[in-house]
Amino acid sequence: xTEAEYRKAQKEATAYFQKAGIILTEEEKRNIEVADxxxxxxxxxxxxxxxYVNTERVCAKELVLFPGQTCPEHLHPDVGKQPGKEETFRxxxxxxxxxxxxxxxxxxxxxxxxxREKWYTVWHERALNPGQQYTLPPRTLxxxxxxxxxxxxxxxxxxSTDEYDVFTDPEIRRTTRMVxxxxx
Numbered sequence: 001x002t003e004a005e006y007r008k009a010q011k012e013a014t015a016y017f018q019k020a021g022i023i024l025t026e027e028e029k030r031n032i033e034v035a036d037x038x039x040x041x042x043x044x045x046x047x048x049x050x051x052y053v054n055t056e057r058v059c060a061k062e063l064v065l066f067p068g069q070t071c072p073e074h075l076h077p078d079v080g081k082q083p084g085k086e087e088t089f090r091x092x093x094x095x096x097x098x099x100x101x102x103x104x105x106x107x108x109x110x111x112x113x114x115x116r117e118k119w120y121t122v123w124h125e126r127a128l129n130p131g132q133q134y135t136l137p138p139r140t141l142x143x144x145x146x147x148x149x150x151x152x153x154x155x156x157x158x159x160s161t162d163e164y165d166v167f168t169d170p171e172i173r174r175t176t177r178m179v180x181x182x183x184x
Contacts, residue, residue: 001036004181009034013048013064020093020152022062024050037072038173044113047071051160059085059160063153065096065146070113073099073120073143073168079161084138087157091128095147098126098134110145119169128153141168 010032017024033049036042048064065071076085089098097110102124109127112120122141126134128151136142144153165174 001034001040001042001176002179002181005042006034006176006178009042009046009048012066016048016064016066016093016150016152017050017062022092022152024062028052034176035174036176037167038175038177039171041113042066043069045070045072045116049155054160056159059155059157061155061157061160062092063089063151063155065094065144065151065153067146067148067150068110069150070110070145071143072116072172073122073141074165074172075139075141076161077139077164077166079164082159082161085157085160086136086138087155088133088135089128089144090133090154090156091130092152092154093130094149094151096128096144096151096153097147098128098142098144100124100126100134100136100140100142109147112143112145116169119167121168 013032014029028050035047037045039045046069050062052060078084099122101122104123105125108125
């Protein structure tokens with residue numbers, strides 16, 4: 001991802017936060033993390049987020065999903081003697097489709113990014129609209145995707161150790177790799 005693409009995604013995410021009525025400081029806007037998961041296809045596989053706090057015990061974040069953008073299937077493993085992250089997603093704006101273990105939804109509202117379908121194995125759909133929330137226990141496989149308008153989701157959890165997340169797709173990389181902008 002180029003620096004210009006990164007900045008553009010930050011600006012786009014800021015507009016979503018405004019739609020949701022979430023006020024960010026200028027510093028928070030500058031620090032919006034853009035995750036393309038190493039696939040270089042941000043609008044199909046990616047996530048934009050702001051971390052408010054991440055201590056030894058708690059974490060609070062805001063997530064933006066662009067329309068049809070997918071956060072790939074993963075789980076939060078135990079780290080050392082600490083159990084994996086427990087997290088609650090609460091939709092603030094738009095619709096987010098969350099997929100977790102359970103009976104397969106016969107007609108899911110969304111589908112995984114084309115060409116990566118084999119890496120999506122849990123298919124019990126939970127549609128989250130504004131004001132709805134869902135809590136995931138530690139070590140639970142899950143993935144989620146923004147609906148037709150995208151979504152803004154608040155995440156409340158135990159300590160976040162995203163660098164240890166285990167993704168089903170072996171090509172996923174949690175850390176975004178930046179490349180310099182090309183000069184004309």
